[in-house]
Amino acid sequence: MQSTALEKQLAFLREIDRLKTVVRQxxxxxxxxxxxxxxxxxxxxxxALILSEYACGPINKxxxxxxxxxxxxxxxxxxxxxxxxxxxxxxxxxxxxxAAERLFGLLPQQQGNELLGLWQEFxxxxxxxxxxxxxxxxxQPLLVNVFTGGGTWIESSVSFEQVFSRYxxxxxxxxxxxxxxxxxxxxRHFGE
Amino acid sequence: MQSTALEKQLAFLREIDRLKTVVRQxxxxxxxxxxxxxxxxxxxxxxALILSEYACGPINKxxxxxxxxxxxxxxxxxxxxxxxxxxxxxxxxxxxxxAAERLFGLLPQQQGNELLGLWQEFxxxxxxxxxxxxxxxxxQPLLVNVFTGGGTWIESSVSFEQVFSRYxxxxxxxxxxxxxxxxxxxxRHFGE
Ligand SMILES: [Ca+2]
Numbered sequence: 593m594q595s596t597a598l599e600k601q602l603a604f605l606r607e608i609d610r611l612k613t614v615v616r617q618x619x620x621x622x623x624x625x626x627x628x629x630x631x632x633x634x635x636x637x638x639x640a641l642i643l644s645e646y647a648c649g650p651i652n653k654x655x656x657x658x659x660x661x662x663x664x665x666x667x668x669x670x671x672x673x674x675x676x677x678x679x680x681x682x683x684x685x686x687x688x689x690x691a692a693e694r695l696f697g698l699l700p701q702q703q704g705n706e707l708l709g710l711w712q713e714f715x716x717x718x719x720x721x722x723x724x725x726x727x728x729x730x731x732q733p734l735l736v737n738v739f740t741g742g743g744t745w746i747e748s749s750v751s752f753e754q755v756f757s758r759y760x761x762x763x764x765x766x767x768x769x770x771x772x773x774x775x776x777x778x779x780r781h782f783g784e
Numbered sequence: 785m786q787s788t789a790l791e792k793q794l795a796f797l798r799e800i801d802r803l804k805t806v807v808r809q810x811x812x813x814x815x816x817x818x819x820x821x822x823x824x825x826x827x828x829x830x831x832a833l834i835l836s837e838y839a840c841g842p843i844n845k846x847x848x849x850x851x852x853x854x855x856x857x858x859x860x861x862x863x864x865x866x867x868x869x870x871x872x873x874x875x876x877x878x879x880x881x882x883a884a885e886r887l888f889g890l891l892p893q894q895q896g897n898e899l900l901g902l903w904q905e906f907x908x909x910x911x912x913x914x915x916x917x918x919x920x921x922x923x924q925p926l927l928v929n930v931f932t933g934g935g936t937w938i939e940s941s942v943s944f945e946q947v948f949s950r951y952x953x954x955x956x957x958x959x960x961x962x963x964x965x966x967x968x969x970x971x972r973h974f975g976e
Contacts, residue, residue: 598965601834606931608830609813612823621801631804634826637853638800641899642793642891654846657853661829699834707833739798773790 597700604698607668614667617674617744618736629664629672632732636660639728646769648727649720659714659725662707666691675733675758676748688715720766727766730759731774738777745781752782789892796890799860806859809866809936810928821856821864824924828852831920838961840919841912851906851917854899858883867925867950868940880907912958919958922951923966930969937973944974 595603614629637657644653664672669691673684696708713719717726734755737743745755755778764771787795806821829849836845856864861883865876888900905911909918926947929935937947947970956963 598838598961602927605827605831605834606813606927609827612812612819612827613814613816620804621798622805624805627804628823630823630826631820634822634829634853635797635801635804637826637829637849639797641850641853642797642895646790654849657829657846657849658833661826661833661849703834735794735798769790 600698600700601703604695607695607698608665610668611665614664614672616672617676617747618733619740619743621736621739623740627736629667633661633664636663636725636728636732639732640725643728643767643770644724646767647720647724648766648768649723651720651724655710655721656725656728659710659721660728662711663714663725663729665695666711669694674744674748675730676744676750676754685715717762723766725766727763727770730762731767731770734759734763734774734778738781742781752778752784755782792890792892793895796887799887799890800857802860803857806856806864808864809868809939810925811932811935813928813931815932819928821859825853825856828855828917828920828924831924832917835920835959835962836916838959839912839916840958840960841915843912843916847902847913848917848920851902851913852920854903855906855917855921857887858903861886866936866940867922868936868942868946877907909954915958917958919955919962922954923959923962926951926955926966926970930973934973944970944976947974 611633612628612630615626616629616632618627619625620627637660640653640656640660644651644656666688670687692708692711696704696711698704699707714722714725717723737745744750759774760771763774803825804820804822807818808821808824810819811817812819829852832845832848832852836843836848858880862879884900884903888896888903890896891899906914906917909915925936929937936942951966952963955966
């Protein structure tokens with residue numbers, strides 16, 4: 593028996609509930625526990641809603657919000673790859689693509705293809721929308737580290753130079769004015 | 785010294801991190817723990833993205849997504865009022881309004897007013913956008929209860945008639961086709 597469009601859509605919405613159980617390296621600002629990828633995605637969508645005026649170019653705020661809402665759902669299959677880890681980038685990309693195809697494949701075909709396209713656009717980071725979305729995805733964990741007095745930088749013994757090279761280019765490319773503020777914070781944090 | 789626009793925006797984004805610590809009555813679908821209001825808001829925004837075709841009238845999907853992203857932030861000050869509780873509705877509305885003014889008041893004035901307006905529109909539930917958003921906010925916890933074999937209906941001894949009266953009018957008003965499916969599930973669940 594064929595599933596109806598609504599049955600497929602509900603199967604997708606049911607499956608992505610699992611993003612709430614994917615735990616990231618960053619903690620909440622009150623340090624009570626680590627953040628999960630679903631609430632992280634919510635927070636990033638709010639960042640896009642509030643900070644769109646700092647984007648590198650003319651962006652469509654609502655597309656950026658949609659991208660950020662779905663950018664991490666592949667972690668349901670492959671987990672979160674932390675910024676400060678030694679993972680092989682090639683196998684990560686491959687695994688994430690497979691996960692995206694499986695997850696968006698749960699949806700009615702046309703809708704699934706549209707959202708898969710939006711996810712791929714985010715990953716490629718070539719459009720202004722995607723560059724801004726990627727910048728926010730780096731900006732938020734940097735902020736958490738600054739606001740919590742070091743966070744994953746201390747846990748993973750990350751140096752001043754590593755912070756600049758791992759966050760700088762991506763934030764600067766998508767949101768240059770936000771990176772200007774980050775530079776001050778990071779410099780102050782590391783006492784440089 | 786006056787804060788810059790960006791400083792105000794970051795103060796807001798920092799403050800709303802606390803929504804991740806507001807625990808709701810509904811659990812995750814795997815029943816591992818209760819859901820928090822930040823990840824709930826993410827999930828609802830995804831519901832709006834995926835299910836917009838079932839809205840009662842012509843809606844602007846992106847406005848609905850924005851509404852759902854911010855609809856619960858007042859819970860940072862007042863907590864979650866569960867569907868199946870005996871709280872006084874008047875004092876609840878008053879407290880939530882004060883919370884909305886405090887929180888959106890952290891933002892630069894024009895931006896804060898715009899988002900406060902969107903939150904008020906959701907609360908009033910007079911526009912098609914708000915009616916659909918409200919419908920999804922009832923539909924999602926109903927789904928959780930159906931998918932987890934009872935959930936808060938069992939915990940709070942909720943009857944078949946109470947489910948119909950507490951969820952039905954709001955879901956039907958904003959998303960009649962979704963309510964038609966709910967009726968079948970609920971009837972089957974209660975063995976009526
Ligand atoms: Ca609520």
